[in-house]
Amino acid sequence: MATARTNFFCASCQTMRLGEKEGINHVLHLLLSIVTCGVWLIVWLLLALANSMSPFRCTQCGQAKTIFSGGKLAIFAIILLLIYAAWHTAP
Numbered sequence: 001m002a003t004a005r006t007n008f009f010c011a012s013c014q015t016m017r018l019g020e021k022e023g024i025n026h027v028l029h030l031l032l033s034i035v036t037c038g039v040w041l042i043v044w045l046l047l048a049l050a051n052s053m054s055p056f057r058c059t060q061c062g063q064a065k066t067i068f069s070g071g072k073l074a075i076f077a078i079i080l081l082l083i084y085a086a087w088h089t090a091p
């Protein structure tokens with residue numbers, strides 16, 4: 001499982017800290033999407049949405065903080081939907 005990292009202001013430590021959470025193995029989901037002719041894209045998108053809402057944890061004290069990166073996720077979702085549409089409209 002990939003690990004996602006970001007810097008955030010930890011309310012407990014009262015300073016900028018590195019936050020971590022389990023990320024998504026996009027290579028695995030890409031391969032599954034290819035094998036299933038795009039059907040797995042729906043699962044991939046739902047997992048990415050759920051993961052984007054899960055909190056990062058401070059690596060020093062474990063304080064949780066949710067950082068929603070909606071813009072990045074929206075671009076990712078649009079790309080996935082375009083790939084899905086291209087696969088299912090091809091002759």
Ligand SMILES: [Zn+2]
Nearest residue numbers: 010013058061
């Ligand atoms: Zn902390």
